[in-house]
Amino acid sequence: MNSLNRSGLxxxxxxxxxxxxxQQSNxxxxxxxxxDGLVKCNIHVNASTVYRALTALCDKKLIGKTNVTGDKKSFFEYNAKGHRHYLICSECKKIITIERCPLRAYEKMLELETNFTISGHKLSIYGSCPECKDK
Amino acid sequence: MNSLNRSGLxxxxxxxxxxxxxQQSNxxxxxxxxxDGLVKCNIHVNASTVYRALTALCDKKLIGKTNVTGDKKSFFEYNAKGHRHYLICSECKKIITIERCPLRAYEKMLELETNFTISGHKLSIYGSCPECKDK
DNA sequence: AATACAAACGCAAGTCATTTGCGTTTGTAT
DNA sequence: ATACAAACGCAAATGACTTGCGTTTGTATT
Incomplete structure (x- = not known):
């Protein structure tokens, strides 16, 4: 019994x-x-299968879907490590994961102000990493 | 001479x-x-004209483009008011603009920790608006 | 192991927001 | 008033998915 079966998939x-x-991507x-990753593993499936699988895995909360870049593509990530943010170097695209979230208290306040029920947020921080900023 | 001409458009x-x-939208x-707004003003143009106009206005920084809902549509806003965030209803996709930013101090701290030079961030908060959450 | 059947799949066609090619029209500088 | 690049309309194309449908396959049950 694996995580797929456990989720009814x-x-x-x-x-x-x-x-x-x-899981193995950072x-x-x-x-x-x-x-492309599947192809490298010699697993040749139809694109629609990939999309259907991603949808199923999202529904079961095994993975998460985000739309960080602002264009029309969506991005997916493994959903084990809880909530996190990214610090992205605009030049070399290096990504630092930030585990600490500064927004808990802020969300509480916002709920009171707006009467929304807040379910989550997306925060990405951009800048130049130590290596790139000296160039 | 108006803002369009001034921008070379x-x-x-x-x-x-x-x-x-x-400008008039909040x-x-x-x-x-x-x-649809154009039609209401009795201005009937082709959709491609709208897209081309939006692209031109973005290029000239007269307006801004965001992609915050996670679906494929983009959103546009007048570009007078500076930095801001959005509170988005996951159900009806309504967007509330948040002018106050809670991240100034956090970024300073992060710069010290990571030695990045931080240039900006994107924060979107998701939830259910007062109208949708009772359903 | 054999059977049954819903779930998953492949393939092709469809969707939807947006983009683009091209011939015509129009602001704007001369 | 003229010239011409910039804008426009229209139709077709694009790209990231999504869906309909007939076939295959995990998995639960004999």
Whole structure:
């Protein structure tokens, strides 16, 4: 019994591999990157299978979906390590993971102000890393 | 001489009206909403004209573009008021603009910790608005 | 192990926001 | 008043998905 079965999903090679690919990545991946990753593992599935798998894995909360870049592509990440943010170097695209979140208290305040029920947030911080900023 | 001419753009009725519509909105609008706004002003232009106008206005920094809802639509806003964040209803996609930013102090701290030079950030907060959360 | 069947898949076609090619029209500088 | 690049309209193209449908496959049950 694996995490797929536990979530009520059938254990197919594509889905298992997608989970592994995302687990081993230190940054969110696009559907295309995931597809390419599957090909590298010699797993040849249709693109629609990838999308359907990603949708299923999101529904079951095994992975998360974000839209960090602002363009039309979505990105996916493994959902084990809890809440986190990214510090991205605008030049070399290096990504530092930030585990500490400064927004808890702020969200509480915002709920009172707006009467929303807040479910989450997305925060990405951009800048130049120590190596790039001296150039 | 108006802001369009000043930016090296021709002053067409569609572009002037788009600017006015965005100026008068208290939230970012989608291309479709802008198109509908033009129709209400009796300005009938092709959708591609709207997209081309929005692209030109973005290039000239007269307006800004964001992609905050996670779906494929982009949103546009008048570019007078500086830094800001959004509170988005996950159900109806309504967007509330947040002018106050809680991250100044946090960024300073992060710079010391990581030795990055931080240039900016993107923060979007998600939840259910008062109207949707009771359903 | 054999059977059953919903879930998953492949493939092709469809969707939807947006973009682009191209021939025509129009602001704006001369 | 003229010239011409910039804008426009229209139709077709793009790109990231999504969906319909007939076939295959995990998994639970004999």
């Amino acid at each position: 059938k254990n197919t090679k594509a889905r298992a591999a997608i989970l592994k690919i995302l 940054r969110p991946l696009s559907a295309e990157e995931i597809y | 021709k002053n067409t009725k569609a572009r002037a009206a788009i600017l006015k519509i965005l 939230r970012p609008l989608s291309a479709e909403e802008i198109y």
